[in-house]
Amino acid sequence: MKRAVTYFILSATCTIGALADGLRFSHGPYLQNVTTDEATIFFTTNERTFSWVEIESEEWNTPRQYFNTEAGLVQAYRYDNAVHIKNLKPGKNYRYRLVSKEIKDFQPYKITYGDSIASEWYSFNTLTPKMQDCSFVIVNDIHDNAEKLRTLLELSSYEKADAIFYLGDMISHFDNPETPYNGFIDVSTELFAKNKPFIAVRGNHETRGNLARTYHNYIGRKQGEFYGIYYYGNTAIIVLDTGEDKPDTHPVYGGINRFDEYRKQQAEWLEKEIGSKRFRKTKNRIVLMHIPPVHTSRTATPEDHAVGHLAELFTPIFNKAKVDLVLSGHTHRHYFVEKRDGSNKFPVVINDHRSVAELSVNKEGIKIKITAADGNTIFDKQF
Numbered sequence: 001m002k003r004a005v006t007y008f009i010l011s012a013t014c015t016i017g018a019l020a021d022g023l024r025f026s027h028g029p030y031l032q033n034v035t036t037d038e039a040t041i042f043f044t045t046n047e048r049t050f051s052w053v054e055i056e057s058e059e060w061n062t063p064r065q066y067f068n069t070e071a072g073l074v075q076a077y078r079y080d081n082a083v084h085i086k087n088l089k090p091g092k093n094y095r096y097r098l099v100s101k102e103i104k105d106f107q108p109y110k111i112t113y114g115d116s117i118a119s120e121w122y123s124f125n126t127l128t129p130k131m132q133d134c135s136f137v138i139v140n141d142i143h144d145n146a147e148k149l150r151t152l153l154e155l156s157s158y159e160k161a162d163a164i165f166y167l168g169d170m171i172s173h174f175d176n177p178e179t180p181y182n183g184f185i186d187v188s189t190e191l192f193a194k195n196k197p198f199i200a201v202r203g204n205h206e207t208r209g210n211l212a213r214t215y216h217n218y219i220g221r222k223q224g225e226f227y228g229i230y231y232y233g234n235t236a237i238i239v240l241d242t243g244e245d246k247p248d249t250h251p252v253y254g255g256i257n258r259f260d261e262y263r264k265q266q267a268e269w270l271e272k273e274i275g276s277k278r279f280r281k282t283k284n285r286i287v288l289m290h291i292p293p294v295h296t297s298r299t300a301t302p303e304d305h306a307v308g309h310l311a312e313l314f315t316p317i318f319n320k321a322k323v324d325l326v327l328s329g330h331t332h333r334h335y336f337v338e339k340r341d342g343s344n345k346f347p348v349v350i351n352d353h354r355s356v357a358e359l360s361v362n363k364e365g366i367k368i369k370i371t372a373a374d375g376n377t378i379f380d381k382q383f
Helices: 144-152 181-191 210-216 259-273 300-323
Strands: 004-008 023-030 038-056 065-068 078-085 093-107 110-118 124-125 134-139 161-166 198-200 228-232 233-239 282-287 325-328 336-337 348-350 357-361 365-372 377-382
Touching: 023 093, 023 181, 023 198, 038 110, 065 078, 078 093, 110 336, 124 348, 134 144, 144 181, 161 181, 181 198, 233 259, 259 300, 282 300, 282 357, 325 365
Parallel strands: 134 161, 161 198, 233 282, 282 325, 325 348
Antiparallel strands: 004 065, 023 038, 038 065, 038 078, 038 093, 093 110, 093 124, 134 357, 228 233, 336 348, 357 365, 365 377
């Protein structure tokens, strides 16, 4: 369900940062879904609060406070917050800070507030609509190893990238509320995510565990879905959710998966999207999907089910859309699959679990460079 956004001027007396042994910001802030005119800011507190985000712009006389409302209720009395900021201007710099008031007691006709805190000020830039050049950093299959993620990011130019894409399996399974934070979100916040977004492409391991159905509370999604298109000027980044690797009927899933239907839903959506005026105007078309749409081994196993289904559903659409490049992970091995007439008319690059990929787009085309954890370049190609 989409949330309405309310903003107005509100004064508050706050402690900056945190109170000793009291209210504090426990995770974040980290940016999600930054576009030409909006952004979402995620953060958590250690107590139940009423929280908002305060935004400053050089074009405004005073800061504005943004709250998410749903069906007339401002979201409150919770630990997690995702404040959606709308009606921003393209290519502008904005400063922001978090503000939270502890709710000590929540009665039907009386709310008792406790301490208030505010974060320091951070900043971010909205996208420029006509940008011609863009760059991205891509990491995948980290499986809860935050220090490995740090190492790989520090081998890249993540500070200069427009966004960082996490291409799935950033965690191994999800049965602890802290797992996404410990696995990749906290280190992202520390390094860059206060000021530029990461985009988490869901992998098959993010669908495993008794908390997998809460993953949307941790990451931003395009129009409420784990799939969508991200536009960076004349470049379209198609993000797909490839689901689980084995058949839905496999006994390990206990009968509660329907990923074949979900992949068909995405194919129907993409078929319509590539016919849109905005997509047709793009020059560069790149697909990010965790499980690749091509086989990398000759021996068929149950784990190959998704690969075959993805190839069947999406290869004709990718060919029709004149996709320039598909990037995947999942295999934990590096592969490069050349485009082939009569089959995939697009190249596929599969990144392993020990390397970082840097993707840059400019007037010369699309370039991808992959660096292993030891600092050696293992792939460097212009398309």
